[in-house]
Amino acid sequence: MSGDRSHNEDQVDYASLVNDSHKHRDKYKDKEYKHKDHKKDREKSKHGNSDYKDMEKKYKEKEKMKHKDGSTDKHKDKHKEKRKEDKMKSLDGKIKKEKENGFVSPPHVKHEPEDDYHSPKYEKSLKRERDDDYEAEFKPKKIKTENDKKVKKRKQEEDIKPKKTKSKKGEATDGKKKAKQEPEEKWKWWEEERYTDGVKWKFLEHKGPVFAPPYEPLPSNVKFYYDGKPMKLNPEAEEVATFFAKMLDHEYTTKDIFRKNFFKDWRKEMTAEEKSTITDLKKCDFSEMSDYFKAQSEARKAMTKEQKLKIKEENERLLQEYGFCIMDNHKERIANFRIEPPGLFRGRGDHPKMGMLKRRIRPQDIIINCSKDSKYPTPPPGTKWKEVRHDNKVTWLVSWTENIQGSIKYIMLNPSSRIKGEKDWQKYETARRLKKCVDRLRAQYREDWKSKEMRIRQRAVALYFIDKLALRAGNEKEEGETADTVGCCSLRVEHLKLYPESEGQEYVVEFDFLGKDSIRYYNRVPVEKRVFKNLQLFMENKEPDDDLFDRLNTSILNKHLQELMDGLTAKVFRTYNASITLQQQLKELTNAEDNIPAKILSYNRANRAVAILCNHQRAPPKTFEKSMQNLQTKIDAKKDQLSDAKRELKSTKADAKVRKDEKSKKAVETKRKAVQRIEEQLMKLEVQATDREENKQIALGTSKLNYLDPRISVAWCKKWGVPIEKIYNKTQREKFAWAIDMADKDYEF
DNA sequence: GCCCTAACTTAGTACACTTTTT
DNA sequence: AAAAAGTGTACTAAGTTAGGGC
Numbered sequence: 001m002s003g004d005r006s007h008n009e010d011q012v013d014y015a016s017l018v019n020d021s022h023k024h025r026d027k028y029k030d031k032e033y034k035h036k037d038h039k040k041d042r043e044k045s046k047h048g049n050s051d052y053k054d055m056e057k058k059y060k061e062k063e064k065m066k067h068k069d070g071s072t073d074k075h076k077d078k079h080k081e082k083r084k085e086d087k088m089k090s091l092d093g094k095i096k097k098e099k100e101n102g103f104v105s106p107p108h109v110k111h112e113p114e115d116d117y118h119s120p121k122y123e124k125s126l127k128r129e130r131d132d133d134y135e136a137e138f139k140p141k142k143i144k145t146e147n148d149k150k151v152k153k154r155k156q157e158e159d160i161k162p163k164k165t166k167s168k169k170g171e172a173t174d175g176k177k178k179a180k181q182e183p184e185e186k187w188k189w190w191e192e193e194r195y196t197d198g199v200k201w202k203f204l205e206h207k208g209p210v211f212a213p214p215y216e217p218l219p220s221n222v223k224f225y226y227d228g229k230p231m232k233l234n235p236e237a238e239e240v241a242t243f244f245a246k247m248l249d250h251e252y253t254t255k256d257i258f259r260k261n262f263f264k265d266w267r268k269e270m271t272a273e274e275k276s277t278i279t280d281l282k283k284c285d286f287s288e289m290s291d292y293f294k295a296q297s298e299a300r301k302a303m304t305k306e307q308k309l310k311i312k313e314e315n316e317r318l319l320q321e322y323g324f325c326i327m328d329n330h331k332e333r334i335a336n337f338r339i340e341p342p343g344l345f346r347g348r349g350d351h352p353k354m355g356m357l358k359r360r361i362r363p364q365d366i367i368i369n370c371s372k373d374s375k376y377p378t379p380p381p382g383t384k385w386k387e388v389r390h391d392n393k394v395t396w397l398v399s400w401t402e403n404i405q406g407s408i409k410y411i412m413l414n415p416s417s418r419i420k421g422e423k424d425w426q427k428y429e430t431a432r433r434l435k436k437c438v439d440r441l442r443a444q445y446r447e448d449w450k451s452k453e454m455r456i457r458q459r460a461v462a463l464y465f466i467d468k469l470a471l472r473a474g475n476e477k478e479e480g481e482t483a484d485t486v487g488c489c490s491l492r493v494e495h496l497k498l499y500p501e502s503e504g505q506e507y508v509v510e511f512d513f514l515g516k517d518s519i520r521y522y523n524r525v526p527v528e529k530r531v532f533k534n535l536q537l538f539m540e541n542k543e544p545d546d547d548l549f550d551r552l553n554t555s556i557l558n559k560h561l562q563e564l565m566d567g568l569t570a571k572v573f574r575t576y577n578a579s580i581t582l583q584q585q586l587k588e589l590t591n592a593e594d595n596i597p598a599k600i601l602s603y604n605r606a607n608r609a610v611a612i613l614c615n616h617q618r619a620p621p622k623t624f625e626k627s628m629q630n631l632q633t634k635i636d637a638k639k640d641q642l643s644d645a646k647r648e649l650k651s652t653k654a655d656a657k658v659r660k661d662e663k664s665k666k667a668v669e670t671k672r673k674a675v676q677r678i679e680e681q682l683m684k685l686e687v688q689a690t691d692r693e694e695n696k697q698i699a700l701g702t703s704k705l706n707y708l709d710p711r712i713s714v715a716w717c718k719k720w721g722v723p724i725e726k727i728y729n730k731t732q733r734e735k736f737a738w739a740i741d742m743a744d745k746d747y748e749f
Numbered sequence: 750g751c752c753c754t755a756a757c758t759t760a761g762t763a764c765a766c767t768t769t770t771t
Numbered sequence: 772a773a774a775a776a777g778t779g780t781a782c783t784a785a786g787t788t789a790g791g792g793c
């Protein structure tokens with residue numbers, strides 16, 4: 001598959017990737033980023049589904065009819081109106097680049113918050129499990145016979161209370177007493193058989209969630225002032241006011257939308273009287289409250305060791321009591337056993353709902369999921385759960401409906417758990433299956449660029465982007481409910497610029513849009529001519545805020561992918577390309593002769609190539625410049641030290657030559673060693689500096705955790721004798737225990 | 750097909766905690 | 772011992788996908 005996907009299959013042009021990356025994060029600084037504008041009258045009929053073969057005709061004709069006749073926009077455009085409206089607004093205000101955490105807020109989006117939310121319906125049905133499909137490749141290598149029975153049963157008969165239990169397998173165990181944190185000696189779930197029928201567990205018991213501590217009213221000397229006059233608020237209103245007070249230093253509180261949303265929700269908590277008095281947020285003075293909280297946090301920092309220890313112990317107790325569950329004979333760690341406390345919603349990017357009150361979750365909001373035959377969690381005294389159900393086709397233990405978007409939140413298990421681990425493993429197996437057929441798929445989509453049908457061409461070009469650029473699928477989003485971000489299928493005309501020729505390259509496409517979490521994706525890439533021509537075609541006669549792929553959405557795309565390969569979806573390409581890139585980069589960058597730090601640098605660079613591919617960014621650490629400078633100082637000092645040592649070595653040598661006695665020979669050796677040691681230290685520092693510089697605004701963690709088949713890293717460590725701890729910290733080793741155990745040095749993704 | 754949404758993965762940041770430096 | 776730097780964890784928002792209902 002040719003040449004232009006050099007960053008994946010062939011090699012990554014690492015240097016250029018790194019360099020490019022720096023632009024990525026300077027989101028929309030001066031540039032006015034607005035996608036919206038326009039006459040709402042533009043036609044956007046969504047009806048014409050007529051699946052027209054708009055294709056048979058030649059381009060010319062097509063361009064005319066297409067996008068005009070209303071037959072086009074079928075799959076999308078539902079929410080365009082709003083966007084336009086916003087755009088108008090944003091025209092006047094210019095974009096300030098709001099900084100803070102590197103988030104920028106593009107133009108304000110207005111909205112009408114409405115908090116309807118649905119209560120979850122009673123559980124309905126069970127989904128199909130896909131496991132079977134994977135059987136062929138994804139199966140435990142060995143199943144210990146001695147464990148067979150247990151495996152088969154996976155029952156709950158015995159109770160696992162005691163931290164160490166018999167549930168683990170014979171051999172693995174007998175070693176050590178676990179530290180208090182490690183309950184069982186590693187259970188190798190990956191050597192056991194998996195459920196295949198959509199069942200996620202047979203037995204589940206847990207203690208339920210930990211609720212947020214109740215509100216503690218302010219001491220009476222801490223006052224709120226309205227229009228300069230002190231005012232005692234009712235507890236509910238006061239609590240909400242404290243949320244705002246706590247954020248006073250945050251830039252959020254200067255944003256209109258935030259303030260407006262906050263004020264509206266705050267007023268709902270006020271008494272009639274308060275409501276009539278407090279009519280203008282600008283007249284509210286929260287500063288005493290704010291100072292009070294600052295003082296409190298200072299006090300917390302200043303606590304004595306004993307006090308801190310006590311808190312720590314209390315946390316540990318909570319963790320021990322609520323942080324684990326028993327699932328099928330094993331005690332497993334829960335990821336998030338604390339219910340999210342109330343507060344003001346902080347959306348990312350330009351979120352229309354920022355500032356809304358995120359309400360306190362009470363027991364009667366909570367649905368518990370556990371085994372019928374388990375000991376149910378007990379709600380706090382005087383309260384009841386909303387429901388207790390026993391659905392073993394899902395993995396969550398607790399759920400509730402959140403009031404901002406009306407979505408459901410869950411308490412689930414830790415990544416080290418069997419249930420998460422199996423899924424993760426399966427994910428990489430799917431990606432490996434893609435590896436086997438990716439050439440075929442690429443050939444196919446290239447063929448499809450020539451299709452007579454518009455929808456097929458669009459699908460093929462979108463797939464090309466997803467494959468080559470590792471774009472996300474890009475679902476449609478409800479306008480006004482969330483920040484305006486896009487992925488591949490939801491790209492709009494305004495997000496691309498076409499250059500038939502640019503900087504000596506032909507057919508260059510410039511992407512510039514906000515993706516997940518409102519992280520900017522900026523990239524200029526040369527594409528194949530056919531792709532370029534197709535893009536021109538797709539963009540003809542469209543407005544900037546029209547969808548680029550008007551005949552495509554994620555569901556169409558995924559359905560197509562499913563037909564090409566069992567289990568294939570758009571995101572598999574990201575996993576595949578990330579992992580294969582790591583593997584290749586490691587192969588390419590690792591030098592056998594390098595010492596360990598240099599090898600680790602190579603690893604980080606390979607990792608970085610992936611992070612760049614996936615556009616994983618972070619705000620440059622606030623202290624970046626300074627720490628860089630410090631490092632440089634250290635390096636300089638080390639250099640001086642080195643030249644001193646060298647000089648000493650030299651004179652010692654000379655001395656030895658003259659004296660020729662054992663003692664001076666020894667002295668030479670000693671000096672020689674010293675020089676060597678300093679050289680090593682220097683090199684280590686330099687490596688560190690390089691690594692850090694290159695990493696300034698790139699986040700490696702996300703790809704490491706979610707996209708890179710851990711077996712690749714494990715194999716690399718084994719092959720080169722790099723301790724696994726240098727690559728994965730403790731948490732990561734727990735999450736990837738399966739990979740660490742099963743991959744040998746020859747593992748190939 | 751379209752629409753909705755439950756369930757689950759992926760994501761970046763804040764801040765707590767740990768280690769290193771001064 | 773304090774401060775600064777560095778690392779890890781908790782948190783929760785924001786995506787993707789499957790599948791049910793019409």
